[in-house]
Amino acid sequence: MPDTGYILAVCGVVFAITLGLRALPFAALKTLRESALVKALAVWMPVGILGILAASTLRGAILADPDTAAVACLAVAVTAATHLLAGRRTLLSVGVGTAIYVVLVNVDLTSALA
Numbered sequence: 001m002p003d004t005g006y007i008l009a010v011c012g013v014v015f016a017i018t019l020g021l022r023a024l025p026f027a028a029l030k031t032l033r034e035s036a037l038v039k040a041l042a043v044w045m046p047v048g049i050l051g052i053l054a055a056s057t058l059r060g061a062i063l064a065d066p067d068t069a070a071v072a073c074l075a076v077a078v079t080a081a082t083h084l085l086a087g088r089r090t091l092l093s094v095g096v097g098t099a100i101y102v103v104l105v106n107v108d109l110t111s112a113l114a
Contacts, residue, residue: 046090050083053094057101068105075101 032038054076061072079097086092 046088050079050090050093054079061101071101071104074104 058069058072058076062069075097078100079093082096083090083093
């Protein structure tokens with residue numbers, strides 16, 4: 001069994017490293033707020049995330065079931081429209097687009113129209 005002093009020293013080192021690593025982003029935050037790069041990333045990252053999500057969804061949907069390609073494209077269009085019209089709220093637009101996709105894939109439109 002290790003000595004009590006050794007265990008306390010290890011815990012102290014682990015505590016200091018963890019505290020330092022968690023405090024580092026907050027210490028750097030002040031200088032990053034004025035950065036042009038951070039401001040540009042704040043504008044373009046949500047659009048990039050939505051683009052990657054849309055491409056991944058379309059690829060997966062088309063490869064899994066080519067018959068649902070039109071439904072997937074419609075859901076992506078609804079997601080983009082919701083994002084632009086609802087004040088660029090990413091979670092809202094992704095949620096609405098996902099709901100539209102799930103509903104349209106699970107509803108048999110031919111029997112609904114007949």
